[in-house]
Amino acid sequence: MSNFDLNSINSALSDSGRPISGVDFSGKSLKLDTANDAQPIVDAINACPDLQYLTLTGNTLGVPAAEAISKALEHHPELKIARLSDMFTGRMKTEIPPALAALGDGMITAGARLSVLDLSDNAFGPIGVEGLAKLLQSDVCSELEELRLNNNGLGITGGRLLAKALASRPRRLKIFIAGRNRLENDGATALAKVFQNMGTLEELAMPQNGIYHVGVAALSDAFRHNPNLARLNLNDNTVAAKGALAIAAALPKLKNLKCINFGDCLLKSKGALALAKAFKENSLLLESLDLSHNEIGREACMQIVDAVTALPDSADRLSRVVLAGNSLGGANNKKIMRDKLGASAELSDGEGSDDEYVTDSEEENSNSEEEEEDDEESQNSEDSATEDAQHDTLTNFADTIALDTSGVQEIETDVGRFLAQPTLENLEKLGPNAADVIDVHLQSIKEPAAMIQAYVDATFCVAGLSENATASQIAEQLFPILISRATRAPASAWLLANSFLTALALIKSEEKPQRLKWSLPPCYRFVSRQLLSPTVPPALRDTLRFFATSKRGAAPLADMLCQ
Template sequence: MASDDIAQLADALSKTHVGDGELSYKGLGLKLDNAESVEGLVREIEQYQGLRALRLEGNTVGVEAAQAIAKALENKDLLQRCHWSDMFTGRLRSEIPTALRCLGSALMSAGARLTELDLSDNAFGPDGVKGIEQLLKSPSCHTLRELRLNNCGMGIGGGKILAEALIECHKQSSALGAPLRLRVFVAGRNRLENEGASALAKAFQLMGSLEEVHMPQNGINHTGVMALASAMRQNPELQVLNFNDNTFTKRGTLAMAQALRHLRNVRAINFGDCLVRSEGAIALAAVLREGLPVLKELNLSFGEITEAAALVVAQAVMDKPHMEKVDLNGNCLGEEGCDALREAMESMDKGDMLASLSDDEGEPEDDDEDNDDGSENEDDGDDVSDGCNDENGEYCETVKENGIKEDSPNKSQSPAEVTSFLSCPSVEKLLQLGEMRTNLQQQVDASDPHKAAEVLLKISSLYSEDQEVQTAVLETIDLVLKKLVSGSVLQSYCFLSTLLVMMGLLKGEGKVKKVSLVPGQLLCLEHAVQQEYFAQHHASLLHIVLSKNGEALKSLSSARDRLSSALEKRCNDQH
């Protein structure tokens, strides 16, 4: 080793922080190629009694150097925290797994019990995960609380290996009576995609101990998001959820919304750049209304959310006492929409919590949405808003957990007259049903919002000024709507947003067939919103959307204005 290199190392070592059980070589830029290059470092490790944390980040460590460091760690049984990010810069990818195996073997030999392992910013790929596989399965990681593997290029294969290692670690630690309780998991920018994310979801579900999950920029779409959502629900202590820059779309967002209903400790949600879109935003607004009591930060930026949906979100945060920041930047509000959102937040004395809107994309054009995730069409021509086309039925189950299930068995037993009416509705058939009209209530299930909205629009289209017909229609509408809006807030908001999409008042996802409306449908809603079963916040949702997109109903201006007036009165009614 050249004399100037030795002098550089000596100078660097003199700056290491030694104290509180921590030995730090952080950011020294040392090029550690062989045993000779780490002699001083190894000596310090060996002489450090009670070593609990070792920081090697910001240097570059070769295989021989790693072997020498590993030898020094073999009797450091008190070591708990390994801060080893960004320590293989310039190394061949084939070197890194060998170096990691050496270091891992030393920790296992020492009988160390790690609480934190940080290997972020080491581009080691799937082979690098194999390099730490045995360590992760060993008793040295039974006590692991924080695992950071950000920007490691793990890929799908690495994600699967990691998931299997964590599952095995949990299995073995549980057998010893002290199951793995990982609290922090960080794995952004790893190209995990759906398969890697789904594999990890199984590990997360098993552990149930997570408090923070950071998985941004992983190329995950709704399939992987739904698997992760199911796992998040099984982690009741979850506080931070960061899935920024993946592709949720409606199905993924609804799954996450369903999971969030069950989590009481979440304080930060980052779904920015996730294509949440308007229906997804409204679903999340529903969860804000009925849950998330300690939420402080909500990021829904760059999600193709329109003005009306953003305003629904803004209104939902009104009663959140801990809320500090709402980020809706980069959506599709338009200049007037941005002003309306700022005004709405300021009117609630929450203007300070709204993040900048400087990157707003402007109002969306009136064209058909492309596919959910920009990839293959999985809907076989069916309407995306139906939501029950997913081959695994996962999306259906996501929504149906809010549904009123006790009516399901009765559907097949409905009288033929009811089935006939629904297939081809007419005034005559409705009147002939008589008391059997109550069976129509069994035909609607808010866990299938598209079908429910379809039934409601069919019935309300029969409205007329004839007193007998009007009474029959309104009584039936009350029966049906009372059921549809009496479930959870999430369930009712999913139904209402689907209804609004079908009416052409809200921009939906996918090719949604809009209904040709008649005045009676709006007049039935005018009646319904004045009833006791129709909550004020439901009326508020409709009022916001109608007030922003009322031009879509200009051909029905008289009925539209009556509905708008009834909604405004209901929203202002404090009783």
């Protein structure tokens, strides 16, 4: 959980003689559901004549509370710093985009110009970026220098959406933080294009994102265009030898680079040697270097030490050099390293630990070809083998087990045929009680997410035909059954909203996208009518209208949902 940071606020405010004032409710663990719940924050904002910063970290906001705070923000164009991290604990994902959008609308109405925006530790995922897009594309973020989106669960889709929003206008970001987001190669590559056009980065941190050498190479190309880059953190990504070579090629353009964290990046000796050579040839004035847990052999470790201590001022300049978790050799080798590195040396994970993970004395020489093959294999296989893909591999393996199906005849039902091919002809075969027939067919599904998705798909298969009077009547009968079945399931609000959004093509599915089987225009008209029903959960109604509003212009049919 983030705390009040006076130094950050001081540096972000351009007028050093200006008294610092703002509102800080950080760490109070307030649960703000309604406008009344948010009144203490609203009162504090209204009572602050010069609101330079707003910190709400560590509380949890619902949509009505966010809207109330937004109204108060409309009167503060002087706002420069918004620290809104860890604000949605216990909230459904569908609540977060409209809450974020509401806060953004308040700043937009005020005409504020933020220099710092921190939204870290809010697990809003890709759909949360939809709520941020308007703010990021507005004048409010036209002067943004620091953007923190750590641990937001963006994924590849969120990374692409974020890149698109940032690319909408020229940027001059100095600090970009986006660790623990599973951006992977595609997300990193999309953002790299933004960084390349930016040219102002001073600090970049993207640890734990599943990025392999392809994404690292794209980022390295972007680094060449950001000569002021001073701090670089790619910890716990698979940089490997190929990625290290790409970064080494960019280092001649990065004379201001002071701090590097490539810990746990599977560099191995080949990658470490490439970096050591680049450090030495470009006379980098490094102050901090973390290459821990990279399976680096002792000779390569020694080359790293020699490279960072080559300049005569290294003893005064180096504050931290971490080589723990690599093969450092015997006591004599370690003594040499410690003598060269001085107090900056961190050669073990803890007291008494030797970190001897690689012990073959010929590791750099006789096994160099094998190491290169291992690097290539790990990058080619793991690059495309995310956790989901590995799960798919196991599933595919199970699918290869041959079962004796002789004598077994698959029974194709009328409902199954209709759901596979939703035509009027197939719907008529279900008879006058088609809604009940479909309901009985789907009740056998026990897993909540699959059950809700099945009911939504079935409803839209019928609604897509609702220009026909009979189909329209069946859809009207099926919709309340869908709501009734879905709302009994755990986490139903999120599952139901997500299924509706993908079925209406308002968001892309996080799974492999499937071609819709139904026509969207009649489905939009059908759903717009159903939203007036009191049986519709308010969260579903608000979420659909929010996303439909955000899609206006790009998807005109969505306007029907906003009537």
